[in-house]
Amino acid sequence: MSDRNQIGFLSDLPVEVIVELGRTRLTIRQLAELDREDVIDLSRGSDTPLDIVVGGKVLARGEVVMVGDKMALRITEMVDDAVQSAP
Numbered sequence: 001m002s003d004r005n006q007i008g009f010l011s012d013l014p015v016e017v018i019v020e021l022g023r024t025r026l027t028i029r030q031l032a033e034l035d036r037e038d039v040i041d042l043s044r045g046s047d048t049p050l051d052i053v054v055g056g057k058v059l060a061r062g063e064v065v066m067v068g069d070k071m072a073l074r075i076t077e078m079v080d081d082a083v084q085s086a087p
Contacts, residue, residue: 018053
């Protein structure tokens, strides 16, 4: 099979795309004590672009926008493989 045919075949495979808001570390006790309306502090500031993660790697970054009554993400930056830095 030629490279062109392989790319065509692979281009139709679905992949999971994750938009990561932030991360934090909690103990098991802290997790068990979580309740409705509790707030979890995350590692990012509110003005920091969100990571778009595919296959465990950051592909791009973007900002939250509204499309009608749904949230969406506007891509603001494509991430170069050489400078990948998932938090």
